[in-house]
Amino acid sequence: MLWTVLLALLVILLLQTQLSVCLRELRSGGSSSSVYSPPSSSSSFYNATQQRLPGAIIIGVRKGGTRALLEMLNLHPDVEVAKAEVHYFNVEEHYRRGLAWYRAQMPFTVPGQLTVEKTPGYFAAPQVPARVSDMNPAVRLLLIVRDPAERLISDYTQVLHNRLTRHKPYKPLEELLLHKGHIDPGYKALQRSLYHQHLARWLEVFPREQIHVVDGDALIRDPFPELRKAERFLDLPPRINPSNFYYNTTKGFYCLLSAGHDKCLDESKGRPHAPLSGQALKKLCRYFRKPNKLFFEMVGRSFAWC
Template sequence: MSWFMFGALMLLFEGPLFICNTPSKDVAVWHRLKLVESAARRKNLLAFLGANATRKVPQAVIIGVRKGGTRALLEMLNLHPDVVVAKAEVHFFDWDENYQKGLDWYREQMPVSLPHQLTVEKTPGYFTTGKASGRIHGMSSSTRLLLIVRDPAERVISDYTQVLYNRKERHKRYQPVEEILIQNGKLNVEYKAIQRSRYDIHMATWLSLFPLHQIHLVDGDALIEDPLSQLQEVEQFLQLPPRIKASNFYFNQTKGFYCLLAAGHEKCLDQSKGRPHPPVHQSVLRQLCLYFREPNQNFFRMVGRTFNWC
């Protein structure tokens, strides 16, 4: 690289670019690229990277579960220099109108990556959409799948909480959670949030196409308490070199959960994450726990591990 080129890059990045301690010039530039927010600067950087930078369909997909911590998992994975992530939920495999646009359209929704990097997309609706497993398998039978799960009863309440806040923000009427969950004195098992928490039913669909060793389960409750341990397991599953460290996390006392640190930059999930749940009558929670007892045991047998759920 000429001194002129080096100086131009210094101006482009508005700061020093350290290349000597990185495996290659391209990787060093890419590390900086992941921190650049300006679209114009991104375009200039990609031009510098040249033909090495391409868009690929994801080799790994976070398939769910909804309200399980998929956004947190994606942002934490993005700390890894060998990972690039699709920032928005693409809904390619679960929405017919997007799937009909074809694989080339899907590829264009992915971030630009270098040859050695892993592209990851997350759309939590995939797990509970019957068509999604076959469509992903049709794209590539070797796609690695990440499924983050949490206590299904808690997930139901979290699902309701999101709807509740959305309706409040739009000044729309809403029903108390008890009125939705209990109808005619019985648990409303047809409620969509309850059906989404039937992990055993949905997992059977995925296991009919993908071997269990191709699906990694992330403990959503443990991700909140000890994110590093979960991310280290994900690194191993994705066959990534260990790069995410304890120094990448700090506990935010105000928010009540871990935030991220990378290259001197801090990042916390937005205010829609970690919202407090509305109070729920204990009798309703007991009915939820009782209902999920057998489905949970079925799920545990399927995946060969147990979780500390009610």
């Protein structure tokens, strides 16, 4: 009998406690009950999904195929890419905002995924290699290069297009490239094509094996072999296949296929180059012979450039 009374009292106390909790929730507008708490497994997932600093950066070159390389790497399920060029390390206003700002420009990833960003302006900016190393000395770097004469003409063509879009005049390429009949070494587009000078600064900070050189001309002709090499460099399992690419005869370059959806690069890719006389092109090719040779020695391979 005594045990029955004690048990009844215990039940009454528990009911009173529960009633008090309910009354507190009602007085506070039910805030406690309105907050959804996901299961513990979901909480772990949400905590793991975050913006991370890049484990790999496409550092250049400008007009070398950096956008194509980024979009192709993004076919890999273990890769997430920053959608826009960040210009963190080469723009002082951005760099002063700090790594928290830089991280906030990155995509959300889960553990095991690789974050990649590309800003082709990094390659030729003298201050960038040391800054990248300060962020992460083990970061993997991808450098995509193409024929430096073709790169220069493409560089000029983009600037010309931008100027004409804003209804601003711009000198013909030959006037900028030549001074009194000779190549003008001060022309900025020419300086960006002196790959050996810029790579030398990166090699003062990073070991050669940490920089993977992609053949931009080969990437355009046949993307898959270059992507397979990039996968190996990034320690990614091979997931990109030849079936991820198809040649668009209208555009004149390869487009991408993934999960039944196709994607082509924007209309600026494949834009006709601005004219340059055959004589000026020959002078440009002669000018690049020695710089190209120095670059070939630095990277341990040669390219079929003019």
